Amino acid sequence: MDRNSVNWYGSITAVVTPFYKDGEIDINSYTQNVELCLEAGVHGIVVTGCTGEAWALTDREKLLLAKRTVEVVRKRVPVISGTTSISPSDVIALSKECIKAGVDGIMVSAPYDCLPSQDEIYEHFKLISDELKFPMLVYNIPSRLGVNLSVQLMDRLAELESVVAIKQSSKDYMDVFNTIKTVSDRLRVIVGYSSNRGLPCMALGADGFTSTSDLQVLGKPAVELYNAYAEGDMVRARVLQELCFKTASAVSAAGTFPASLKSAMNLVGRPGGYPRRPLLPVAGAKLEKLASDLAALNLKVSL
């Protein structure tokens, strides 16, 4: 593999997986959403990440979504496929299928639930890296998985052949700061939570950020946050940062992510669909509040 060909940057979207009410995947809505993201100008697409409710999908379903995304995107931007699992052999097996299906990269988090040590996590990624030799985005999200990749560990992971990028979604500011400082000479650094950190992390030298709630509700402005910064227009970037933050805050106040994001998408006429259990759609007073919060941002809302 050629590390230098990997050019992941900018506003990268992790897309939702719209389900029908009965829990089946609504592949048409999925396709439509991917197309809307491309129209907004995103610089990359992540399939079956947390935003895609990866925890509720079988491997067969993850592969199906990867395939469809590759078909829709047609190489216009990189497609990165989430293949996280607790067992490294499960990660490898699914990743190989996704690679065959034509994705540009795979995204892998630390194994969850088992609270592995930093060394065990390293061995996990090393096994996967050695087996795949394919561009990999390592994804750190300790608030969800209960396990953190330390900056020291990232520094070691940066030496693995397949590891070309890191998505840092730690909520600890110093971890984010140190990640950018420590590995951005060797890895693409994409930060999570664009709606509150997009601009400051670009200032610190990140390559991009993942846009989820803001992008899939607002469309273009979430991408423009990146472009405004890249063009040196800090005043406009701050205005867009504020808009993205208000949007994401409205979504997150309404319920559990990404169920609340799906409800918000539905409210503004985008194809969010239903979540799978145990998550539940936003309803009642919370839905009304969400609708009025979005309307206050000049979005066209229909309940």
Add this chain to the structure above:
Amino acid sequence: MDRNSVNWYGSITAVVTPFYKDGEIDINSYTQNVELCLEAGVHGIVVTGCTGEAWALTDREKLLLAKRTVEVVRKRVPVISGTTSISPSDVIALSKECIKAGVDGIMVSAPYDCLPSQDEIYEHFKLISDELKFPMLVYNIPSRLGVNLSVQLMDRLAELESVVAIKQSSKDYMDVFNTIKTVSDRLRVIVGYSSNRGLPCMALGADGFTSTSDLQVLGKPAVELYNAYAEGDMVRARVLQELCFKTASAVSAAGTFPASLKSAMNLVGRPGGYPRRPLLPVAGAKLEKLASDLAALNLKVSL
């Protein structure tokens, strides 16, 4: 179901799942370990909990282990089978199989990875409770799963037909204190981390505790901690508490639980076996330190 027939209390063991080096279940070692626990006098056995590396097992394997445990235990003590999954329908399907296999109760944690709200967790348990109508132990372990059952939620769960007991492994002391105060009129309260909380939580009115590292390394003394308290012998209880703590501390300093527990069991001649990836057996200097720590507790150790 008859809630009053449920008599879960005392020193309850969550058993390990010994694997061969290649990752296959070593069912003979498993059987032998269950028998050793019974000989030690445990008051109940939990199958395929965290200690059993539930995250690394398929549903088929979990059922196999439940069946074997039922056969070995022959109703001498309650057998409680872990059937946690993110999707409530998966929990229900596996639980039904385990119930058919003859277990006395099922143990279910909050759905992980998806960070559900307290209401979504309630609906998750309600769906399962309504469907099963079978004694259920609700298991709270926020440090591992990243999701906490608040005491207010436990109070609501206590009203569900199938919920007869709670296993509280929160590391927040006030949560443990308030759980005992709030639901012990309706639920059996079993606390986690016997090695540091066994005695004080019994003093506060808990019904029992789960013994893991201490019991499966020490055997009888971990059960005697309960018995000493029950007999009002606080001086002896304190000595045993100290022994259990030193044992569990040695295990936990050596590596990731329960891989380190398995290594400790092997050192003292008990059937621990290997962990599954991503966990790794304790090795090298850490194994030597573990051996000397255990030897310092007058355990017969062979490296």
Add this chain to the structure above:
Amino acid sequence: MDRNSVNWYGSITAVVTPFYKDGEIDINSYTQNVELCLEAGVHGIVVTGCTGEAWALTDREKLLLAKRTVEVVRKRVPVISGTTSISPSDVIALSKECIKAGVDGIMVSAPYDCLPSQDEIYEHFKLISDELKFPMLVYNIPSRLGVNLSVQLMDRLAELESVVAIKQSSKDYMDVFNTIKTVSDRLRVIVGYSSNRGLPCMALGADGFTSTSDLQVLGKPAVELYNAYAEGDMVRARVLQELCFKTASAVSAAGTFPASLKSAMNLVGRPGGYPRRPLLPVAGAKLEKLASDLAALNLKVSL
């Protein structure tokens, strides 16, 4: 000094400092409150601790209160005088005055605001210990002072000549557990927050606990919590633990400690008086709620 003559144990009260509305010390109310504590059967009295609003008192006032307490108590129980300051020379100067005034011990916390290292804290206590050679209670309350005495440091402090006891008010359960385990062979261990930890910490081997809200509102039952445990009557101890907890919870829900304690004392006809600024007395709806919470505990309340 003779370490063996120090016999600090049981239910020890940290007394409030009643002020008039204009901020002056109300020495008659103070005296009356000390007498009420003695009538309740307390095993010791702490003057000018946090409960006494030490932060709002001048050294002259602290000495005045120490003197009065010595006069009132007349050696019936030990009187321990809080002399904490940031500068060790200030601690030494005030302590010498209090010793001259006849107190039985002094209580000193880590220096606050300056975030000292563990070594700097050790040197602070060593300087004081060497200079005074008088029984000292080291007081750890990290949630208030922002600095924690680690258990390793306590182990070192236990070797200092003057250090005879530790008051552990860390909210971290494992710190409390390890403190009792580690230093109770050499030091008297008194735990804070009797209302939620009194009973379990006695079970673990503590020598006593500080009773503040519970004792100065309830009187005798807060002392009986200790006595019931000491007599082996766990059922009665649990009932008293519950009563103490409900009392302290009502007080702490009403406002900032100890202003809320003073308001509660006033409500039940005890001499609480006013707090000094920046603390404010409980008022309005919160005072009504406090009154009804206390009435619900069968206390005679007059608004």
Add this chain to the structure above:
Amino acid sequence: MDRNSVNWYGSITAVVTPFYKDGEIDINSYTQNVELCLEAGVHGIVVTGCTGEAWALTDREKLLLAKRTVEVVRKRVPVISGTTSISPSDVIALSKECIKAGVDGIMVSAPYDCLPSQDEIYEHFKLISDELKFPMLVYNIPSRLGVNLSVQLMDRLAELESVVAIKQSSKDYMDVFNTIKTVSDRLRVIVGYSSNRGLPCMALGADGFTSTSDLQVLGKPAVELYNAYAEGDMVRARVLQELCFKTASAVSAAGTFPASLKSAMNLVGRPGGYPRRPLLPVAGAKLEKLASDLAALNLKVSL
């Protein structure tokens, strides 16, 4: 007072208070350090803040330092005088003296040690504001004082007549983010920890930052961090941010702040002097490590 005349921004230094070995203030070294800061181009000077070991100074000493600073600075940049105390009347008394001495503003933190409620803090600042009617910088530093000014409270404080600026040194990123968003329309927002947050917070719209370790060790580059950003030179700003971070990290690894800052200043030939007890100068292996860390940054170091 005229709020509009207040123009606090840029790189503002909180200066150390050099002491002789015996603890007396070394006023010549103090003067020399203030002059060095002015030469470096700082946009403002804070006297008797945390960096100045305010906790170890009497009111008389604080006033002396304020007076000297006013004399040295001669209106070239604003001089802001720290007058924090637990009692609002103490704050008012000292502030009035400092105002008479000619300072341009006063800096006041929340009252410490007494864990006041948000309402009590508001009343504290209101009393001071009403009494002084003089430009006030409200200083939030929860990691040191154990009390946090919530963003909601800052929003209320922004309405007080004397409150013209906030210094936000919370370590919680979202608090910093929300502070800038919420009050920068009415208050000057100065962020703490320039060495890791200077650049990103400027990007978010802060007015400036306090430079402590970096400025008083490096001199000019810590001010240039601000200037580079202001001129839109992000590449140079990032290089300077990195230099400031490495400097501050070396200082903070060596010991307790600001004792370690003073030792670092002494190493590079600046007038740091000694700290007061309980803080101790850096010594031994830690001093050697500090020297080599600073030398690695191309600073001329003599042990």
